Amino acid sequence: MPSQTFFNLPEEKRETLLQAARREFAQKPYADASINQIIRDAGIPRGSFYMYFSDKEDLFRYLMDRHVEKLLDRLIWLLREEEGDLFAALTRMVEESGDTSRLQAQRELLQVVRNNLGVHQIYFLHSLRPHCLVERLAGYIDLSRLNLRREEELGELLHILFGITAPALCAAAVGNDLGQVLARYRVQLDILKRGMAAPSSPHAWETNLKE
Amino acid sequence: MPSQTFFNLPEEKRETLLQAARREFAQKPYADASINQIIRDAGIPRGSFYMYFSDKEDLFRYLMDRHVEKLLDRLIWLLREEEGDLFAALTRMVEESGDTSRLQAQRELLQVVRNNLGVHQIYFLHSLRPHCLVERLAGYIDLSRLNLRREEELGELLHILFGITAPALCAAAVGNDLGQVLARYRVQLDILKRGMAAPSSPHAWETNLKE
DNA sequence: TCTTAATATGACAGTCTGTCATATGTCAAT
């Protein structure tokens, strides 16, 4: 987390630093990005940087935090539009992800994602843990559209959903053919909606009953 | 990929190097692991290392490749045992993952996973892409137990399954309470078996029909 | 024995990171 000092900074200086950071992370994979380059670019002295952030990861996480925050906001907005239909909202999210008609910063962030697919996925998988997700989203989801049996299952469903949505968004950001990405994503959602246990097969329910 | 020179090396020297690598990666997260430390530990000169591997990532991937290979072999073995029941085989895989009664190298690899959860997941998600998985596993899976409609769906199902299995394995390796990890994993599998579209709801099938 | 190619080695240049002693600015109280 950035230090308080960072937030005390004049908006302009703060933005300059973040912009330089986006530029750097957008050009190289995380491991190769250098604090040196960022501060050179932003024109702030070495010592100052360490006054604001504890290290490269601190800075990177902060950038990603804000990005994910925006995605979540967007998802909530879409959930409202789709009257709580989780699957529909997520599908639209992926559909949109190809749009490049965004702000400079937005596009740079996509570029960051592109160069840091791996790290970004880490981020998704770790920071979007079930509890947080449920808290943030539960209110906007129409549960009657879902085949849930227990309260706790929502968290796990979201876990699964983000496990497939994040890669889809990344793939789209990386510039893969959006049509293909979407096609695959839809198949995945269908699998999840329909269920994979063969209807005739008794095996499938065993673990469920045991529990 | 390691150079041919590396494979020409006497078994002993090769193993010494890999052992040192496991030790290093087991102690620090990927970004902090240093080639310096590894070669110091293994007692080989700097230049030699670069004769074998092109850089840290090359070495790391090689280590992980072998690890994943073992996991896949194990999964295939379990699939045979469970008569092609994919869900049962995966569940046993996670159940087993708590066992620490393994070889030194095995335990070190788990430790590597622990310290590199993120990178490891990248690895899983990138190297176990559907095509490879289907090719490797399809023959051992009893498709009649699954509710598949099209050929290509198997790949996507495996994608989803590994998306939840990898984190579960990692969680277990990290030392989280195995009981809890398993409980969550079982819930996730049930969700996947049962399907999440509310039975009464017509919405759920829309995308499927459109496609 | 001589030649040629493969392998081994460690010194080196260039870069990076995190720290720290010092300098500068801020602000309230005297």
Next chain:
DNA sequence: ATTGACATATGACAGACTGTCATATTAAGA
């Protein structure tokens, strides 16, 4: 206006790491 106390700024520096390269060593065939 002066002082003290505290927050912030700065860049020189020590330590560490990486990848390369010229040179040395070994192996193998003619």
